[in-house]
Amino acid sequence: MKKRPTILDVADKAGVSKSTVSLVLQNSPSVKQTTREDVNRAINDLGYVYNRSAAGLRGAASGLIGLIINDLRNPFFTEFAASAQMEFARKGYSTVIANTDEDPDIQAQVIGSMIEHGVSAFVISPAYGGCDSDFDRIERAGIPTMQVLRQIDQRTDLFPFASHNYTAGGELAARHLLDIGCRKIAFVGGLKDRPITRERMSGYSAVMETSGLPAQTFHGRPSRAFGRELALRIAAEYPDIEAAICFSDLVALGMISGFAEAGVEVGKDVRLVGFDDIEESSLVYPRLTSVRCDTQLFGQSAAQAMLAWIVDGERPPDVRYHDVHLIERQSSVGA
Known part of the structure; x- marks a missing residue:
């Protein structure tokens, strides 16, 4: 029996991420028309059938960004988080924000919780002292993830890093x-x-x-x-x-x-x-x-880079430093 095409097959054929296909299937206004046409063409070519009931059981989490910050008490990080969140909102995305309070255990817990709730992407200013297993878990889940302001995981080919010079x-x-x-x-x-x-x-x-x-x-x-x-x-x-x-x-x-x-x-x-x-x-x-x-411009830039990644498949550079x-x-x- 021929294998039934999956959402990953559609993503591969269209040259976009799984999250982008999900957004197209749910008629998100944040997807560019040309990208939407590419995805729909791949769906038709493969004969993919979207199971809306199953998607509903997973929760309507597509289009939700996980924003994890090491210290929201610090005005510097608060301004960054607010700026990124507002940029995501302008493009039709909701953001769930977590403060880890520089605690790697809390960081591991919120990452796990957000994965379970089906976030489309992560933007993380990580706490020091954590382990690679947090990012290993994200990698296994296939969720696009950016490190910002602090680099903990050295695999920038998987988790691009952006900060200031x-x-x-x-x-x-x-x-x-x-x-x-x-x-x-x-x-x-x-x-x-x-x-x-x-x-x-x-x-x-x-x-x-x-x-x-x-x-x-x-x-x-x-x-x-x-x-x-x-x-x-x-x-x-x-x-x-x-x-x-x-x-x-x-x-x-x-x-x-x-x-x-x-x-x-x-x-x-x-x-x-x-x-x-x-x-x-x-x-x-x-x-x-x-x-x-x-920080305001940096937050906007980080959000725009993530949106380009999950919507258009344009991955951010491995490392980028912004001028000061x-x-x-x-x-x-x-x-």
């Missing part, structure tokens, strides 16, 4: 501080040996080495609390430090508070540069100089 950001920040006369410049925040910390430090370290200046680092959780505590410590123990490049704006905002408490004037006695350029950077006093990672820019404000250049 953090190395360039560190270089921009260090050269800016050197240009305004600072020589004793520290890098503050970020947990030691984490890839994201090394990326954000690397540009700073290279510039300091090229300039023949010593690098000085203070590692810790990228939080306001750590920034405040470190500012108080620097004021008391390292009064010769002229400037600091912070792992994140949250660390820098904490340092502004700590230095104010210690009677040190930011922008005059000590210069600060943050990383991310979250909204509060332009609202705090003194306003914070920061490496802008255009330095926004100069009072915390480094003064009033």
